[in-house]
Amino acid sequence: MPAARTSKPGRLPAAARRAQLVEIGRRLFAERGYEATSVEEIAERAKVSKPIVYEHFGGKEGLYAVVVDREIEHIAASIEAAVSSGSPRERLEGAALAFLTYVEERPDGFAVLLRDAPPTKRGGEMPALMYDLADRVGGIFSELFRTAGYDEKAAPIYAHALVGMVAFVGQWWTEARKPPPAEVVASHIAALAWMGLRHLPKKPSPLVKTRRRAPA
Amino acid sequence: MPAARTSKPGRLPAAARRAQLVEIGRRLFAERGYEATSVEEIAERAKVSKPIVYEHFGGKEGLYAVVVDREIEHIAASIEAAVSSGSPRERLEGAALAFLTYVEERPDGFAVLLRDAPPTKRGGEMPALMYDLADRVGGIFSELFRTAGYDEKAAPIYAHALVGMVAFVGQWWTEARKPPPAEVVASHIAALAWMGLRHLPKKPSPLVKTRRRAPA
DNA sequence: CCATTGCGTAACCTACGGTAGCGTAATATC
């Protein structure tokens, strides 16, 4: 079922080889993570020697960057298309469905996006990939919140909540033994989010219980 | 502010050394991930040589296991305490607050729990650490759903949605430039979840838009 | 027949997990 490219498995045109390596890289990065994936194995699975990978991507990081970039583009395009029109409610459910559809179609890509940070070893922390997405959603949410008369500063909270919701459910969904169809899951999520947002108090007051402090 | 154990920084009693190594390991695993963290650096930061780590934990995996186990215990205890009593609504908000409090108090531990899987290299995928939590929540939810007359099979969806929500918001919260107090964030999350759950239709019907298919 | 493209061989070198064996400080025992 994997692509039987051409008649000759031996030599491939550069573009095809590139595509193949990206695909293999995506799969391996997904199941092993960046650090635990070796260029050797990537090359081996492509029936190719290591230097090929370097020729095409300049190294492990380069390949990883390409993989991540493609996935980001893919999911961003899907979701942006889904939220581009319709009522707010439709946009919400559309976004959830687009997300889940992406998860369904590209489970490996999704896993890569969920996994830990790229090899950038700067001092600070770098936001996970899903983070960017949440920020984009945050932008949309700020607008919606403003027009609806809610506290705009709370928008990022809900944006990250929603993205996290979908992301986690998506992860569970890919590994569930008896996964319901995407539409059902999306409708549940959207219902939860929508109803939650609709009936949101303007200013939720904490009903503070005892706040646990660290026991030594 | 870190513990000034005894007068002599040179030699430490076994228990103290152990604790120190766990702490250092937690921090490093948090910021670098498992694979990218070297025993050498752990030892170096503890002003100790590598064999010490091996002596106390049997190796890298051993230390990692201890770190993870402690965090799991910590967060599980906090949350279970929070949901042990009170009205459902209080339990929900209490759980969110407990989670965020944990995140606040032990950001490194939280980062470790969020990061990718342990070094177990069995064929299949292993559930992330947050996954267990979601499953526990799923158990509670199944019960609640049954008593409330909702579809029990949808419980895991909402369980993972809730955990993902809190986890993602928690992550954002630790890195936010101007983070609101935990109580406020928790109340927002709890409000979203609670209102969403309360006004949930018994059987949400998907208002299916065009479902995006992969464009080749 | 020659150039360009695609690729393999064979290393290099660093880093890291793990281990063996040897001190040295503190405590116990006589």
Added chain:
DNA sequence: GATATTACGCTACCGTAGGTTACGCAATGG
């Protein structure tokens, strides 16, 4: 107080894996 015993720790090393590179060969197209 001297000596044995234990607890704690270090230096030095091994094996290997993995990223990266230098160089040379085979196929393809004009």
